[in-house]
Amino acid sequence: MNEAAPGDYSTLIEEIKSCTLCPLSEGRTNAVPGEGNPLASIMFIGEAPGFNEDRQGRPFVGAAGGVLDNMLATIGLGRYDVYIGNMLKCRPPDNRDPKPSEMDTCRPYLDRQIDLIDPKVIVTLGRHSFGKFFPGEAIGKSRGRPRRWRGRTVFPVYHPAATLHNPRLRPVLEEDFRKLPGLIDDHAPQEVDKQPAPPVVHLGRSFETATPQPAPATSPETGPVVDQPLQGGLF
Numbered sequence: 001m002n003e004a005a006p007g008d009y010s011t012l013i014e015e016i017k018s019c020t021l022c023p024l025s026e027g028r029t030n031a032v033p034g035e036g037n038p039l040a041s042i043m044f045i046g047e048a049p050g051f052n053e054d055r056q057g058r059p060f061v062g063a064a065g066g067v068l069d070n071m072l073a074t075i076g077l078g079r080y081d082v083y084i085g086n087m088l089k090c091r092p093p094d095n096r097d098p099k100p101s102e103m104d105t106c107r108p109y110l111d112r113q114i115d116l117i118d119p120k121v122i123v124t125l126g127r128h129s130f131g132k133f134f135p136g137e138a139i140g141k142s143r144g145r146p147r148r149w150r151g152r153t154v155f156p157v158y159h160p161a162a163t164l165h166n167p168r169l170r171p172v173l174e175e176d177f178r179k180l181p182g183l184i185d186d187h188a189p190q191e192v193d194k195q196p197a198p199p200v201v202h203l204g205r206s207f208e209t210a211t212p213q214p215a216p217a218t219s220p221e222t223g224p225v226v227d228q229p230l231q232g233g234l235f
């Protein structure tokens, strides 16, 4: 976070809380800007608030949040060691998938959070947040493989809620979380990118799988690959 950032961060959070840019604001109890350590080197990005998150105005406080907390604990972290945000800041009705128009409208908030928090590693939870960085790529093929994005590492993993619907995914998610501390060390990203693709686990629910689509030739989100090793510590 740069020097001007604490004030900017509070301003951003207040903007998100009072946002009325899309119809989701009309049905919300609370917007859910995100929480954790705004100085963290690692940022988790989920999909959208659910029922409990909408009630409390906090991310990942329901069943999926319990899984996320457990996963963090397995690598010795708590939720206030990291930053946790979402693609959408307001709950979609009936927990339906975010619409592209909603993600477009909400995207600048997340982009500003990323700029201000300035994480070294972004962990995408599920296919929607992975799609922000690498549109059209399948989460099943990409999970567990660190990628380079605009000078940061993006690390895609399954959504914690996926493990609630398919317990076979729990060890897969645990395995991916165990890689996280190492990502902050001196990994050369071009080397980790050469790792073989993990086995694909076939799943049933929409947030667990992505229908492979051709990736666009260029992506405004992806930007140029930066071939430099990661620097600094996790926190």
Ligand code: URA
Residues within 6 Å of the ligand: 046, 047, 048, 049, 050, 053, 058, 059, 060, 061, 062, 064, 065, 086, 161
């Ligand atoms: N699922 C998400 O993607 N985000 C939350 O905040 C809670 C559940």
